[in-house]
Amino acid sequence: MLKKILRVTGIVLGSIVVLAIGYYVKVCISVNNRHTKTYTVTPQVVNIPTDSASYALGGRLIKAKGCTDCHGDDMGGKNFIDDPALGLIVARNLTKGKGGLPQDYSTADWVLALKHGLDRDHKPLIIMPAHEYTMLSEQDMGSIIAYCQTLPNVDRELEESSIGPLGNILTDAGKIALFPAEAIDHNRTLTKEVVPAVTVAYGEYVAVACQGCHRKNMKGGEPVAPGFPVVADISSTGHPANWTDEQFIATLRTGKTPEGKVLNPKEMPWTMTKELTDVELKALHLYLKSI
Template identity: 35%
Template sequence: MKGWVKWSLGGVGLAILLAAGAVVVGLELADDKMQRQVKVDVLPVAIAADATTLPRGKYLYDSRGCVDCHGANGAGREFINDGKGMRVAGPNISPGAGNVVLRYTPEDWVRTLRHGVKPDGRPVLIMPSEDYNRLTDEDLGALVAHVKALPPASGPAAVLELPLPVRVLYGFGAIRDAAQKIDHQLPPAKAVAEGVNPAHGAYVANMCIGCHGAGLSGGKIPGAPPDWAAASNLTPGEGSVMARYPDAAVFVAMLRSGKRPDGTAISVMPFESLRALNDVDAQALYVFLKTVPARAAGQH
């Protein structure tokens, strides 16, 4: 056999061995990350089930993404199943049999929702706590009050089946969990007056950062199935989709319908929640997005 053929075969073999070794290391790192302890000091919030708090909590639950993963009744639901090794389902959080929040203290709710950390100190892997980190104490308490007041429903624990490439990328840090993304030193957000203005729109826009990024410039959603479309650039920068929406009415119509102005359907977006946004929140979101700094698509 010619020398160059031997060298080529040897190189291929070495590359295979290195790749296999990288996979093994990545899986070990992923396991370590999933089991790591994240120390976060939290203070409890008031959880009051009264005539003002419960309707606000229901509105937040319906419009901020909770329903998409846990279902309207809180019993949990499957929301990713690509048939290729990725299957994810939210757990039962209603007061019914099998719920995972039965023994949650007020501090546990804050730690999980605001910081992406389970009561036992391990990171929450799928829930986008970065979207809820800036909830005010009042809104966080109202959201929890609604969940605790849901009618009991039976449901399973969470399902988290991730394909090997996703686990390896997570292990090497290419995919981060919420606890890695959140600045845990930030104090709770202060309430702003509701209205069609950028300040209130910025508060609403916190629900978008899990997919569109902290800078709202979009890009491939880390850890998502490979056939999912990239999140759109919501800034005025290169590759922005905002030019399609010349005014708030067109933008709000998209949130309500799940369709672009040309009638084509938008995939991936959580329209079950987005269409529940009231007019003030939806219009304020548009007003805010018109003020954000321009970034190229995917530039965080």
């Protein structure tokens, strides 16, 4: 009797192991196919300005849009995520120093990365938030490219990104968006210019950078990744709707809310939002209160 129970138990456990292995193999094949997919895209021709005001705008935007949070203050790249389960996600060296971009990296290559989330071979970049950058105006994107094309060389060689077991499973289950290129309308043409003003429309333009965590409805919800907190509601039903413009601006520049909460910059990137102008922040607040 005991032998029969052990045999049945062994068969059941063996079946579970086989099914688990089969499932994970299926997951890996699916995620790899998505990662190696080649997109047929013709990058839009973007005018690259050369005036000092545009360079200054580009320098501010790489901070306000979170480029330096991932790629480092010198844009020389760093390990953005290094977790055995999730994987090694590397924000690459964006200068043309050793380990950085090739010397022939062109404006069209920059547009592929920023507007489409694709590398120069038209394959998806990992966790490159192009789903946000694709909504930039041509003026803003051009200013970012202009600034980045003049970055001082940084010699820093980094490993290639690799997806861990949990990263594969969460990606396949739709819990994390590892390939933002999948969510982009690649046929959309950039708006020429968006004029800054304290309006709901301009606030919506600024708020695109918030969608990655707070979702399109700004209601927040589930953590963006394992180990992170629940994402706050920042719409008209959240705390920010009760703040004055001055309190909202102070919160996004200091990381301290009117209620006395200290925001962890790794969870709420106020080190990024502090780079936004008063007009941008007031417009953002107006938009959030409208939804």
